[in-house]
Amino acid sequence: MTLVFATNNAHKLKEVQEMLPNSIQLVSLKDINCEEDIEETATTLEGNAAIKADFITQKYGMNCFADDTGLEVTALDGKPGVYSARYAGEPSNAENNMTKLLSEMAGVENRNAQFRTVICLNLDGNQYYFEGICKGTILTKKQGNQGFGYDPIFQPNGFEKSFAEMDSADKNRISHRGLAIEKLVKFLTEYVA
Numbered sequence: 001m002t003l004v005f006a007t008n009n010a011h012k013l014k015e016v017q018e019m020l021p022n023s024i025q026l027v028s029l030k031d032i033n034c035e036e037d038i039e040e041t042a043t044t045l046e047g048n049a050a051i052k053a054d055f056i057t058q059k060y061g062m063n064c065f066a067d068d069t070g071l072e073v074t075a076l077d078g079k080p081g082v083y084s085a086r087y088a089g090e091p092s093n094a095e096n097n098m099t100k101l102l103s104e105m106a107g108v109e110n111r112n113a114q115f116r117t118v119i120c121l122n123l124d125g126n127q128y129y130f131e132g133i134c135k136g137t138i139l140t141k142k143q144g145n146q147g148f149g150y151d152p153i154f155q156p157n158g159f160e161k162s163f164a165e166m167d168s169a170d171k172n173r174i175s176h177r178g179l180a181i182e183k184l185v186k187f188l189t190e191y192v193a
């Protein structure tokens, strides 16, 4: 079975492919010659993941999955959430996003937050959702220089370091995206068995 992963991130694609049985062949947006910029106009992670997956399924008639992730901060009523990538405005800039979040959190005692990834899968006419959550806290300043996005200011529960101070294998084991992908892989593996 050929399955589109609605991404152009070759690293992400390879990582998921290696977890899947050989009978499932993943292809990227580039592989199917999809060069359109699919606009993420929904107000929820579920909505944006579905927009991307539906675009491909409707236009190309292919099975497809897409993911969307947001950082949800309790004291900010779940913000930046679905707007995480462009929290400090367009174009997307991780440094500016962190600076904005740190200033909004200045003096705030409740620093609880979670990363949440939603995957929407369109498969043989049905739609399925998979969710991964990683709970933690927002630090008061940036720590570490690995990873991307909000990693330097997010400390996962049970660890004394930020995501940006962890190596990628350790982060993937507990991360929102890793957990959502694990659920997707389990489902697909059973589906083709």
Ligand code: IMP
Residues within 6 Å of the ligand: 067, 068, 069, 070, 071, 084, 085, 086, 092, 094, 097, 115, 147, 148, 149, 150, 151, 163, 175
């Ligand atoms: P996307 O849906 O994977 O593109 O994620 C949307 C935005 O959420 C990114 O632009 C980042 O700002 C943030 N984000 C997603 N995943 C992570 C992560 O693992 N660490 C830090 N920031 C992340």
